[in-house]
Amino acid sequence: MPALDLSTHPGHLARRLQQAHTLLWHTVVSEDVTSPQFAVLNALAGADGLDQRTVGERVGLDRSTVAEVVRRLVDRGLVDKVRDTKDGRRSVLRTTEEGRRVHRRLSGRTARMNQIFLAPLDADEQSTFLELLQRVADAAEDLRTP
Amino acid sequence: MPALDLSTHPGHLARRLQQAHTLLWHTVVSEDVTSPQFAVLNALAGADGLDQRTVGERVGLDRSTVAEVVRRLVDRGLVDKVRDTKDGRRSVLRTTEEGRRVHRRLSGRTARMNQIFLAPLDADEQSTFLELLQRVADAAEDLRTP
DNA sequence: ACGAGATAGTCAGTGTACTGAGTAATTTGA
């Protein structure tokens, strides 16, 4: 069996794309706050008081990973985490003052980040790309919770 | 600052896409051999005797990650690793008999994997998607080695 | 021929990302 050309394999391309994005993020957006951390912060900026499970659902992270990301955000004082008095199983998450400051500051930079990332495509291609990415990602995620 | 809609952020979508791909890979292609491991195996199937650096360059992995992936492939008896007698810095990598068998078996399944993954798009959209993915990934990778 | 610089690989440390097992709390149903 000869070697395959992985440049036609969407999964392989997705991995390379994501890796390149992570590196670019460090230089363009933040060295301290990672992209998943920002995603969690962003979810809480819109709806403070969510529990970990809900946050995970909204940003696309499983329970264990959310727990780790949240732990780091709490360590850095960007998020507060307290036991829900109504339901002892849940942890209620809230952004701190500092967390909202960081979220505000980084939000602008993510716009620049997206521009740089999509620069090789023209305007039409950019919206096509985003739409196709969304459809494939949504469908692939649905395959595991039928 | 209100919450952003991350579904328009290519980086966020890339992460979700890659995660969904990894999960799908486990059920469709292999539980033992991961997608990066297959990529390395595939690179060696086409050109036995490469060193780690070259393999990493071809599949898009840095030196440390290649080292770890190769270690696992060696542990599982799919790849042989020996010091280059000509250049003592290099490790020369070769697929084993078993490694070639595994590569052959999984190659067919990756085709099925790609089909399932791209199923939500029609034929035209699929080739557009692959082309745009490639261009963005290539460009993003170039941003770090000017 | 030989020292400065380049190169290949290792190692430690950090940060996702998942599974499977386990714990504590809540909800459900007979």
Next chain:
DNA sequence: TCAAATTACTCAGTACACTGACTATCTCGT
């Protein structure tokens, strides 16, 4: 009502993926 099922979270284990520091080896210019 109270045992069974469900749910939220934690923890241990595995596997990428990167940086920065270090070692060993090779190469090139003088």
